[in-house]
Amino acid sequence: MIKLEITQEHQGLRITQCVSEFLPELQSLNLKKMIKAGDIKLNGCLIKKDFEVEPGDIIEVYVPIEFQRFPLLDIVYEDKNLIVLNKQPGTVVVGRVDRNTPELMSMVINYMRDAGEYSEESGCIPFACFKLDVYTGGLVLFAKNAEYFEALREAVRQRRLARTFRAIVKGCPEYERGEFQHFYVKDGDDKYRVSAKKMRGSVPIYTRYRVLESNGIFSVVEIEPVTQYLNQERAHMEAAGYPILGDRLYGDARANKKLGIKYQALWANRIRFNTGVNNMLEYLNGKTIETEDIDFPLVNFE
Numbered sequence: 001m002i003k004l005e006i007t008q009e010h011q012g013l014r015i016t017q018c019v020s021e022f023l024p025e026l027q028s029l030n031l032k033k034m035i036k037a038g039d040i041k042l043n044g045c046l047i048k049k050d051f052e053v054e055p056g057d058i059i060e061v062y063v064p065i066e067f068q069r070f071p072l073l074d075i076v077y078e079d080k081n082l083i084v085l086n087k088q089p090g091t092v093v094v095g096r097v098d099r100n101t102p103e104l105m106s107m108v109i110n111y112m113r114d115a116g117e118y119s120e121e122s123g124c125i126p127f128a129c130f131k132l133d134v135y136t137g138g139l140v141l142f143a144k145n146a147e148y149f150e151a152l153r154e155a156v157r158q159r160r161l162a163r164t165f166r167a168i169v170k171g172c173p174e175y176e177r178g179e180f181q182h183f184y185v186k187d188g189d190d191k192y193r194v195s196a197k198k199m200r201g202s203v204p205i206y207t208r209y210r211v212l213e214s215n216g217i218f219s220v221v222e223i224e225p226v227t228q229y230l231n232q233e234r235a236h237m238e239a240a241g242y243p244i245l246g247d248r249l250y251g252d253a254r255a256n257k258k259l260g261i262k263y264q265a266l267w268a269n270r271i272r273f274n275t276g277v278n279n280m281l282e283y284l285n286g287k288t289i290e291t292e293d294i295d296f297p298l299v300n301f302e
Contacts, residue, residue: 006057014050015042019061026063034061073107076139077289081148083108083126084271086291089137089263094128101134108142117144129153130163130268133231135246137295138165138268151280155273156228162272165223165233166212166294168265169242170252172219177210180240184229191249192231194239205229207236218245234266246297261297269294 004022013021016031019040032050034040041060042051053059074086087093087104094105108126112118118125127149129141141161143149155161185202187193194205206226213220219242225232231250237243238250245251246261270290275281 002061002063004059004061006053006055006059008055010053011055012052014052015040015047015059016050018053018059023061023063026061038062073111074293076291081144082129082152083111083142083144084289085140085142086293087132087137087140088295089135092134093131093140104128104140105142112144123147129156129161131230132268133234133264135248135263136266136268138266139163139271139289139291140268141271148280155275155281159226159228160274160276162224162226162274163228163268164270164272165225166267166269167221167223167233167237168245168296169219169221169237170217170245170255171242172214172216173209173211173221173240173242178208179226180207180209180236181205182236182239184227184232184235192229192235194235196239203227203229205232205236207232207240209237234264259297263297265296267294267296 002023004018006018010018015035019026019031031040035050036048038046039062041047042053043058044060075083076086077084085104085108091102091104094103105126105128109118112124112126123146124144125146126142126144127146129143129149129152132138132140141152143152152161182194182196182205183198183202184192184194184205185199195202204227208224208226210222211219212222221242223233223237225236234244234247234250238247243251244264244266245259246256246264247266248256248264251264269292270288273281273284273287275285277285
């Protein structure tokens with residue numbers, strides 16, 4: 001919570017005008033809606049209208065978490081063109097689910113503004129090159145301007161950027177490493193289905209894996225979705241018979257309930273750039289960005 005003390009120079013201004021002046025990073029929010037929701041108080045009291053203020057008044061602002069000077073911004077890599085963050089489960093990449101869910105995009109905007117890098121006029125605004133489910137943790141790549149976003153998006157389309165995930169799955173694949181090959185098709189608004197047989201409208205998908213640790217019941221695996229379709233790593237592991245623990249959409253509901261896991265044991269832990277030469281991404285060619293800061297749900301391997 002932030003307290004704003006009103007002085008003589010602010011007399012006659014409305015609450016929203018004062019909040020915008022003191023906290024310009026909140027200008028993108030619907031401040032009147034925050035007043036009605038009780039997130040902005042006047043002199044310790046709940047209010048429902050955007051009153052004019054007087055000297056000595058105290059405005060209390062309960063700032064959404066993503067606007068609290070980027071408290072959860074875990075920067076793994078940064079240069080003048082891009083930034084890679086290690087996202088925590090429960091944080092949405094783009095598009096707030098509700099006012100209590102932190103949004104990574106808003107944090108990056110605030111970070112760039114604070115660094116003097118943000119400019120809508122010149123196209124220096126962040127763009128998410130990858131998206132992760134709200135309950136998947138790990139590396140998220142943002143371009144800092146439109147030009148590099150287009151270049152990175154094309155590199156993703158051409159599979160010149162490879163992402164690797166670490167996960168805990170039920171069961172253990174027969175071989176220590178290998179590649180699953182199935183077919184992938186949209187099945188409703190938010191879900192995708194994977195099958196060993198070709199279906200109408202389906203496309204072939206390929207996912208590489210490597211077993212890092214196993215007790216026969218659960219396994220820690222490294223997953224690389226070669227074809228990089230939405231939720232491929234989750235849907236493909238389930239179709240192959242090794243569902244990711246904690247996954248509400250593609251997982252084993254009985255196992256999840258028994259283990260008491262609240263979010264999926266899936267983490268985007270590595271980005272590898274194979275961008276080639278003689279292009280604007282040449283300086284990234286051969287670079288690997290990786291994190292070992294992985295906050296999996298607790299699973300007993302004993």
